Amino acid sequence: DIQMTQSPSTLSASVGDRVTITCRASQSISSWLAWYQQKPGKAPKLLIYKASSLESGVPSRFSGSGSGTEFTLTISSLQPDDFATYYCQQYNSYSLTFGGGTKVEIK
Amino acid sequence: EVQLVESGGGLVKPGGSLRLSCAASGFTFSSYSMNWVRQAPGKGLEWVSSISSSSSYIYYADSVKGRFTISRDNAKNSLYLQMNSLRAEDTAVYYCARDSPNSSGWPRAFDYWGQGTLVTVSS
Numbered sequence: 001d002i003q004m005t006q007s008p009s010t011l012s013a014s015v016g017d018r019v020t021i022t023c024r025a026s027q028s029i030s031s032w033l034a035w036y037q038q039k040p041g042k043a044p045k046l047l048i049y050k051a052s053s054l055e056s057g058v059p060s061r062f063s064g065s066g067s068g069t070e071f072t073l074t075i076s077s078l079q080p081d082d083f084a085t086y087y088c089q090q091y092n093s094y095s096l097t098f099g100g101g102t103k104v105e106i107k
Numbered sequence: 108e109v110q111l112v113e114s115g116g117g118l119v120k121p122g123g124s125l126r127l128s129c130a131a132s133g134f135t136f137s138s139y140s141m142n143w144v145r146q147a148p149g150k151g152l153e154w155v156s157s158i159s160s161s162s163s164y165i166y167y168a169d170s171v172k173g174r175f176t177i178s179r180d181n182a183k184n185s186l187y188l189q190m191n192s193l194r195a196e197d198t199a200v201y202y203c204a205r206d207s208p209n210s211s212g213w214p215r216a217f218d219y220w221g222q223g224t225l226v227t228v229s230s
Contacts, residue, residue: 049207
């Protein structure tokens with residue numbers, strides 16, 4: 001199985017900060033990577049697919065980049081609604097795998 | 108509006124069985140591959156199983172292979188997960204999720220998720 005490693009596991013930031021989360025795959029997954037946002041007690045929400053494509057309705061302050069084994073999710077200016085946990089997911093091949101998550105907390 | 112509504116969760120003893128359902132509406136269910144993803148309390152997301160639109164292709168995580176069975180009824184717009192030989196480590200919220208149409212090939216990212224149903228395996 002392809003292992004997905006996210007860093008950091010927790011991130012403390014302030015409103016207006018630029019935030020970057022990294023996801024590394026144990027082998028190349030081309031651009032078959034998605035990013036999700038999850039708030040407590042809620043289902044995950046798709047933010048980015050194919051590494052850098054913004055899902056419809058998602059604010060443009062979210063962006064994704066990378067290919068192969070290294071990927072990043074960037075929030076250009078953190079908003080109060082963005083405090084949540086973020087997960088990457090590879091869908092290059094089965095078994096599909098998620099990263100361990102990055103919790104973005106208020107500093 | 109796309110809606111996915113899971114049901115069937117509850118408390119079950121180790122070794123027991125449970126059948127989860129996911130009722131879909133607001134889209135042409137028969138055209139989409141569907142998935143189950145679970146989340147243990149306080150933990151991350153774990154993919155469980157996927158099924159193609161016509162049920163021709165089915166995949167399982169190693170952790171549930173041989174114990175869980177995914178199926179669908181396109182006439183009823185419903186997805187199912189039959190869970191047998193349940194273990195304590197199967198305790199989780201189970202989500203059904205739809206494959207995103209914004210991609211080619213398979214597998215794909217998941218663009219709509221249900222609210223989840225909690226399965227607790229405990230004696």
